[in-house]
Amino acid sequence: MGQEGIGTVKSDFKRFLWVAMPGVIWILVNIVHTAPPEFLLPGGHTSISYYPYSFLHYSYADVVALYGARRLFLHTIPYFQNVIEYPVLIGLYMSIMSYLPTFWGYFIGSDIGLLAAFVFTLYPLWRARGAKVAWWLSLSPLLAVYSVLNWDLLGIMCWAWAIWTFEQKRYQRAGLWIGIGIAVKFFPIVMVPYFAAWLWQHHRTQLKPFLGGVALTGIGINLPFALFAENGWSEFFTYNSGRPPDPGIYQWLMQMGWLHLSGVNLVSALATVAGGVVLLWLMMRYQWNPVGVVAAALAWWLLCNKVYSPQYMLWVYAALLWVGADSWFLILLNFAGLLDFWLAMRWLGLGTTGSPFLGNFVRTFVAPVLSIRDLALLLAVAMAVLTTHRSAKSPP
Numbered sequence: 273m274g275q276e277g278i279g280t281v282k283s284d285f286k287r288f289l290w291v292a293m294p295g296v297i298w299i300l301v302n303i304v305h306t307a308p309p310e311f312l313l314p315g316g317h318t319s320i321s322y323y324p325y326s327f328l329h330y331s332y333a334d335v336v337a338l339y340g341a342r343r344l345f346l347h348t349i350p351y352f353q354n355v356i357e358y359p360v361l362i363g364l365y366m367s368i369m370s371y372l373p374t375f376w377g378y379f380i381g382s383d384i385g386l387l388a389a390f391v392f393t394l395y396p397l398w399r400a401r402g403a404k405v406a407w408w409l410s411l412s413p414l415l416a417v418y419s420v421l422n423w424d425l426l427g428i429m430c431w432a433w434a435i436w437t438f439e440q441k442r443y444q445r446a447g448l449w450i451g452i453g454i455a456v457k458f459f460p461i462v463m464v465p466y467f468a469a470w471l472w473q474h475h476r477t478q479l480k481p482f483l484g485g486v487a488l489t490g491i492g493i494n495l496p497f498a499l500f501a502e503n504g505w506s507e508f509f510t511y512n513s514g515r516p517p518d519p520g521i522y523q524w525l526m527q528m529g530w531l532h533l534s535g536v537n538l539v540s541a542l543a544t545v546a547g548g549v550v551l552l553w554l555m556m557r558y559q560w561n562p563v564g565v566v567a568a569a570l571a572w573w574l575l576c577n578k579v580y581s582p583q584y585m586l587w588v589y590a591a592l593l594w595v596g597a598d599s600w601f602l603i604l605l606n607f608a609g610l611l612d613f614w615l616a617m618r619w620l621g622l623g624t625t626g627s628p629f630l631g632n633f634v635r636t637f638v639a640p641v642l643s644i645r646d647l648a649l650l651l652a653v654a655m656a657v658l659t660t661h662r663s664a665k666s667p668p
Contacts, residue, residue: 291403292394295410299390299419303383306333306420317345317375327621330614334422335382344370344378351497351504357511360497361455362423382420389425390415396436397593405593408602417613418583427457428590434463435563435594443471443478447485454486455493458508459587462548462573463566469552470562513537517578520642536578543576547653554657564660567591571652582616585609585645588652595659601651608648615641 308331312322318340326332339345347370348354350363358366369382398406419425430453438446446467453460464486471479497505517523517536525531531539548569555565571588574580589605615637622630 287403288395288398291398291406291410292391293410294407295390295394295412295415296387298410298413298415299383299387302416302419302421303380303387306331306336306383307379308336313375317343324621324624327617327624330417330617332617332620333420335386335420336379338366339370339375339378342366345375347371351501351507353504355504355507357507358423359455359458359508360494360505361452362426362457365423365426386420386423386425389429390419393425393429393432393590396432397590400436400439401594401596405596408599409590409593412589412606414586414589414606414609417610418586421583422581424457424583424586427453427459428587430456431460431463431587431591432594434460435566438467439563441475441478443467443475444481444485447482447487448489449485451486451489451491451493454490459570459573461490462569463562465548465552466555466562466566466569469556473556473559512579515579518580519638520580520646522578540576540578544573547572547576551657558661560660561663564595564656564663567595568653568656568660571649571656575646575649575653580645582609582612585612585648588649592652592656595656596663597652597655597659601655605648605652608645611641612645 306326308318308322308326312318312325318337322337322340323332326336342354342356344354344366346354347367350356350367351360354367356363356366365385366382369378369385372378372381394406394409397409430449434446434449434453437443437449450460450463450467464483468479468483471482494505514533516533517526517540522531522536522540526533526536551565551569551572554560555562567588570591574584574588585605585608589602589609592602592605619630619633619638621627622633
């Protein structure tokens with residue numbers, strides 16, 4: 273590489289760092305805010321007292337809480353000796369980070385890894401969609417509340433690299449990234465049927481390498497644990513199957529006695545699949561770009577799912593950036609995501625402290641905020657579909 277080429281690389285690197293800086297600052301603020309005070313770490317790890325304190329201070333993070341709740345400080349082997357309700361790579365990530373000295377080594381190591389995941393999420397978006405779109409991710413205040421709440425950024429990073437490599441026609445590599453994403457947070461599995469169907473229509477010879485890549489990482493990473501630590505590995509599925517629905521329509525239907533948990537599981541699955549099939553048909557019928565369709569399918573899945581954690585809005589937001597959603601809608605997603613975070617923390621804070629204001633809070637705020645959130649998810653489906661149809665881009 274000549275001097276001119278080196279200069280270009282340095283210039284590009286500086287431009288990327290400039291775009292990434294706001295997001296890095298958001299995440300560092302989130303890290304500082306979620307760091308628990310020492311009096312919440314008796315014995316060197318979090319205890320039950322952490323929960324009401326963190327909810328009341330809007331500083332709760334699974335990364336912090338599960339160090340104590342899953343007894344990571346004992347350094348047991350994940351899934352073999354320690355049952356963890358997350359897919360394999362998150363369980364391994366949690367456990368490996370726990371070998372760093374004390375809680376603070378675990379905490380800082382875990383969060384620095386998530387910060388790096390943000391940078392590696394932003395980079396392909398910046399390369400593929402340009403600085404303007406990348407700014408929307410880096411400036412998003414969702415990073416200030418969700419970036420280190422859970423390990424979602426690791427999965428969102430896989431989503432970004434799967435899309436970028438797919439658009440570059442590196443189909444086997446895209447499959448590898450999807451498989452890794454499945455082993456991290458499971459949501460990237462939604463890409464498989466749409467990308468596979470598109471390849472079957474347009475590049476049938478590439479279908480086998482793509483599916484082989486998915487299998488190599490998705491199955492390859494999971495198989496040893498499924499074979500030799502079945503009880504621990506299957507906890508992800510058992511836990512989510514037996515988990516009651518989060519506040520929303522499903523919980524209301526159960527409270528009214530119209531559905532039991534098994535019925536909620538069935539209705540949720542049928543609604544998700546039905547919408548997914550319609551999107552698949554539309555994609556194949558009108559030759560739509562699958563990148564937009566998978567964003568719609570993800571938002572539809574999260575809307576229909578009985579379990580919804582507030583940080584899932586970060587997934588939807590990141591996916592819609594790849595589609596080219598309108599600015600007003602991106603602002604709406606940020607607003608809905610922040611409002612949902614406020615609701616969750618305030619509700620849990622009042623509940624865990626036995627506040628007499630809990631009942632009035634629930635009657636006043638829960639239905640409106642959840643309605644705004646669900647409307648945002650429904651609009652995300654529509655926006656992804658309409659933007660994909662409107663753009664009429666050639667398939668990647």
